[in-house]
Amino acid sequence: MVHNVLILPVIVFLIATVTGVPAGNAGGYNVGCVKCHALDKNKINIHLIPHSHDDVGWVKTVDEYFYGVNSGQVSVSLIITSVVEALKRNPNRRFIQVETAFFHKWWEENEDLREDFKYLVDNGQIEMVNGAWSMNDEACVNYQSTIDQFTWGLRKIEEMVGKCGRPRVGWQIDPFGHSREQASILSQMGFDAMLFARMDHDDKDKRIQNGDLNFLWKGSANIDDSIIFGSCFPNSLYNEPDWFCWDINCGDDQIVDNPHSPIYNLEEKVKKFATVLQNFSTYYPEENKNILVTMGGDFQYQAAGYNFGNMDKLIKGFQTFDTEFNLIYSTPSCYIKAVNDARPNLSLKTDDFFPYSDRNNAFWAGYFTSRPTIKRFERTGHNILQATKQMYALSSSFSDDGKLTELKEAMGVLQHHDAITGTEQQHVTSDYVRMLTKAIKESEEPLGEIISEFLESDVKMDLSSCLLSNMSICSTSQNNDKFVVAVYNPLAWKTTHYIRLPVKGGSYQINGPDGTEVYDLIETLFSFNYVKIKNEKPSSIELVFAARDIPPFGFKIYHIQRTKKVKITNKTRVSKVTSFEMDLVTNLIKSVTLNGVSINVSQNFHFYQSNDGYSDASEVASGAYIFRPLRDEPLVLENATIIKQFSGKLIEEVHQKWKNEYADVYQSIRWYKNENYLEFDWIVGNIDLDKVGFGKEFISRFNIDNFDNKDTFYTDSNGRELIERVKNNRPTYSYNSSQEPVASNYYPVTSRIVIKDEKKNLEVAILTDRSQGGTSLDKGQLELMVHRRLVFDDNRGVAESLDEYEFDGGLYARGSHYLVFGPIKNTDKDKQSTAAKERILAQKKLLQPWVGLAPTNFTFEQLKHKMKLSYGALTAELPENVNILTFEPWVNGSYLLRLEHIMEKDDDNVLSMPAKISNLKDIFKNITVTEMTETTLAAHLTRTELSERGKYSWIMINNSFSTTNARTVINADEQITLNPMEIRTFILKTEKKSNSANGRNSCFISFGILFLVLYLF
Incomplete structure (x- = not known):
């Protein structure tokens, strides 16, 4: 048996080498590749977490922060380099790396340090956490974009540092509130926990009182395996405790541990830190033996030796002078494992933060709406990204996603909690717009060729989308009498999409695969005379036609030709059209009839005057983050x-204008x-700040007559599940609603807000085209903030008022609200419910068809002889409750496919x-x-890897459970089941069948090669 004893260590070494897991950590414990220092069961273990919080744009742009230029020499590149050098000097030290966007940039520019960094990861000294391209916001983002940017960030980490770099912990320390869907997403990714810093002060006070800073969080009301460990830091935020900031930009005293020095202060520092820890220890149950203490802050560790040198001394000082606390370098994974081993009883949270x-008086509800135009542009970028990913994947010519990379990364940056939130400075917003515009153009460059491939044509079409069509500008449709419109449907079911194109007037001939299309010519809602773009002029006419029944994952091609000039005439007074009725006294909408159901509804614009922070000496003003109206009732x-x-x-529409001195308002x-x-x-713009002398926050308010929703309404969580909201109520804590009765009832609305009258069996929903703040403050009332x-x-740090300018005037915002209503429960079981209609419409608006235009010299007859006019990539459309969430090129010729069930279980x-x-x-x-x-x-x-690794089991008060989901690998021909709200993700290996055009080309090439061979021999 001696040979077995000799072989065993070799086997252990080989296993550690292959898996990247360190072979051991004497006196401590391992979590994956992370080496954790030993705990002291007789003391309270203090897990010091060295970290740097590096915003991917905020008061400076991404590149300004990375390189360290422009008003302050903060350099993220220097931070990472400095940390690597400091960790190499002492193997006991630990650090966490968070933002992948910055890390990837550093990796690309520091080839000489790559092996050092990878060694530190493999050696357990650096833990990669979160792993997303950016630390995303959780209020304004859509779940699809969150999943995308985590997917890309995690992939790049593995490509750079290997499997030991796989994050296991969500580190959402700075977003301004936390969504339930974020918890669900992290759980479904196999993460062990979500750690954060920001929690409502009343909520945190109660949790401290009850010892509930650690808890369990159920992220989905539909998915059983959606529970994740949650923890809020005991610090006020995510910084180190007061008096213990040792970064080069801090002013706190360094620790002097030389007892012979007249300024020796080690023992004093230990006592002061122990006082902080004693206070923290009262926040937890008496049996708690582990406390996480963050040691870092915004853009810290540029000179990492200062921070680590002082922490080294502090740890040694506690070993000498303190008997109550055991200070150790730690990481989030080490902390979570220690807490789990202690088997605490944890409460369960089922709502959000x-x-x-x-x-x-300081509710951070303003950023739900701040900078509305970049919020909409982000949605446009998402729409284009999904469509282009699909087209690249379906193509046999462009399987490489190189041209998609820039758009994936720009969209990842836009999810950052100081990007899509609108809480960045104006020049940073401009840089985000520059970044996204450039990336969109790059990704669209090959689409004409890809579409020609599918339509079996050699016609080259220089297709691109019209990004300025919301301002009635599109060079292709305005400057050409003949042009082609390609419409691609990214949904898994056929759809009809109404195309609206700025044109120069006249009459038109529109031909497509289904024949000649009817159209409407309509005067634009607004002149857009404020727009000043070189060589671009807004049109006063829009051409509207229906691209009907676009195949799933498919195209239709339309040929449009201008024939002659036609003068447009519009009536200026109307009472009733087919679907809605106007009140000719107020000129507001009066009633709506849809699907055989009628409601009396009015809608108008109001604005809140913004509190300046001095009127009541509270020093809380409305700003980019905070919404604080001067009065509870807005001005109508x-x-x-x-x-x-x-x-x-095709359409009926009424154009409205509000004559007022406060802003330009059209609808x-x-x-x-x-x-x-x-x-x-709607269009709201050029808000005047001089009138009334206060900032203004515009809302669109809907009132439904004789409707009792009993102070209850529902908002979506990042575009997915609805969460019940009750006016002036929080499910888990109490607060003083009289302080801010409006702002305290504002919630993020990323796709829809709903009210229900149970007695009437009627629900009313407003769907949005971007994130907005919303609420219901009265019976039958819904309001959404559109511009501020x-x-x-x-x-709160941005150091700039939210005063957006564009073209030498106040910013104009344009957007859409979609009104849907009907029975809560259908008596006819065969009819689609109102909730289902809302969900399907939300998907259709989020994933609208991609519309590309290109000028052409061909007539329609010539065009249809040169190409097919329609194509669908699916063998059959999927059911309306199933969406192909993702289909894109992946690694080594594989493809990434996600399928999702878009309904909740009671919809x-x-x-x-x-x-x-x-x-x-x-x-x-x-x-x-x-x-x-x-x-x-x-x-x-993989699911197999997750099953082998396992997930923690926790003890919930009155219940014990495990969060492991160990679904095994399935075969391609097996039936796949999706339960409500479930998303299933697959990596596919495939064989591509050539399109007939490519097949012919391949045939010609083969014959050519054969001829050449015969000739040579």
């Missing part, structure tokens, strides 16, 4: 007029015939049932799936 207030805009009315072949109330919603297309322009800064009698897909192998016409591996949500961990 909105709105966040850091003190009295009067003098609405009806300026245009149109009833055409089109629009019904696309046969659709089940009413669109409110402010005078004062709210003193619909039929569509809320589990969805079954019988055969993934043949879902695509030109792609055969040969092998598939199921992964966790972010595709960085």
Whole structure:
């Protein structure tokens, strides 16, 4: 048996080498590759977490922060380099690396330090946490973009540092409130925990009182395995305790441990730190033996030796002078393992952490709406990214995603909690816009060629989307009498999309695969005469036509030709059109009829005057972060007029204008015939700050007559599940609602807000096209904040008032609200529920067809002889409750596929049932799936790997459970079941079938090679 004893250590070494797991950590314990220092069971173990919080843009741009230029020499590049050098000097030290966007930039520019960094990861000294491209916001983001940017960040980490770099902990320390969907996403990615710093001060006070800073969080009301460990730091935020900041930009005293020095202060520092820890220890139950203490802050560790040198001394000082606390370098994973081993009883949270207030009168609900135009541009970027990823994946010519990289990374940056939130400085916003615009153009460059491939044509089309069409600008449609419109549907079911194009007027011939299309010509809602772009002029006319029944994952091509000039005439007064009725006294909407149901509803614009922070000496002002109205009731805009009315072949719409001195306000109330919603297309801009002398925060308010929602309304969580809200109420703590009765009831609305009258069996929903703050403050009332322009800064760090300018004037914002209503419960079980209609419409608006335009010299007859005019990539459309969330090129020729069930379990009698897909192998016409591996949500961990690794089990008060989901690998021809709200992720290996055009080319090439061979021999 001696040979077995000799072989065993070799086997252990080989296993450690192959898996990247250190072979051991004497006196401590390991979590994956992270080496944890030994705990002292007789003391309270203090887990010091060295970290640097590095915003991916805020008061400086991404590059300014990375390189250290422009108003302050903060350099993220220097931070990472400095940390590497400091950790190499002492193997006991630990550090966590968070923002992948910065780390990837550092990795690309520091080739000589890559091996050092990877060694520190493999040696357990650096733990990669969070892993997303940026530390995303949780209020304004859509779940699809959150999943995307985690997926990309985690993939890049593994490519750079290997499997030991796989994060296991969500580190969401700075977002301004936390969403339930974020917890669900992290759980579905296989993460062990979510740690954060910001929690409403009343909520935190109660949790401290009850010892509940550690808890369990159920992220989904529909998915059983969605519980994750949550923990809020005992510090006020994520910084080190007061008096213990040793970064080069801090002013706290260094520790002097030389007892012979006249300024020796080690023992004094230990006592002062122990006082802090004794206070923290009262926040937890008596049996708690582990406390996490963050040691770092914004852009710290540029000279990491200062921080680590002082912490080295502090740790040794506690070993000498203190008997109550055991200080150790630690990481989040080490802390979580220690807490789990202690088997605490934890409470369960089932709602979210909105709105966040850091003190009295200070509700961070303004950023739900701040900078509305970049919020909309981010949604546009998301839409284009999903469509381009699919087209690249379906193409046999562009399987490489190189041109998609820039757009993936720009979208990852836009999710940052000081980007999409609108809480960055103006020049940073401009840089985000520059970044995203450039990336969109890069990703769209090959689309004309890709589409030609699918349509079996050699016609080259220089297709691009019209990013300025919201200002009635599109060079291709305005400057060409003949042009091609390609419409691609990124949904898994066919859809009809109404194309609106700025044109120069006249009459038009529109031909497509289904023949000649009818159209409407409509005057634009607004002149856009404030726009000043070189060589661009807004049009006064829009051409509208319906691209009907676009195939799932497919195209239709339309040829448009201008024929002659036609003068447009519009009536200016109207009472009733087919779907809605106007009040001719107020000129506001009066009633709406959709799907055989009628409601009396009015809608108007109001604005809140913004508190300056000095009126009541509270020093809390409305700013980029905080919403604080001066009065509880907003001022109503009067003098609405009806300026245009149109009833055409496809649409009915009424144009309104509000004559007032506060802002330019216009709106089109629009019904696309046969659709089940009413669109409110609004423009609010050039808000005047001089009138009344305060900032102004504009809302659109809807009132439904005789409607009792009993102070209850519902808002979505990042575009997915609805969460119940009750006016002036929090489910888990109490607060003084009289302090801020409006702002304290504002919640983030990223896709829809809903009220229900149970007695009438009626629900009313407003869907949005971007994040906005919303609430219901009275019976039958819904309001959404659409735009804000402010005078004062709210003193939360951005150091700039939210005063957006564009083209030498106040910013104009344009957007859409979609009104949907109907029965809460259908008596006819065969009819689609109102909730199902809302969800399907939300997906259609989030993932609208990509519309690309290109000029052409061909007539329609010539064009249809040169290419097919339609194509669908799926063998059949999927059920309406199933969405292909992701289909994109992945690594080594593979593909990433996500399928999601878009309904909640109580949404619909039929569509809320589990969805079954019988055969993934043949879902695509030109792609055969040969092998598939199921992964966790972010595709960085297979289900088998997660099962082998395991997830923690926890003790919930009165219950014990495990959060492991050990689904095994399935075959491509097996039936796949999706339960309500479930997302399943697969990596596919495939064989591509050539399109006929490519097949012909391949045939010609083969014959050519054969001829050449015969000739040579």
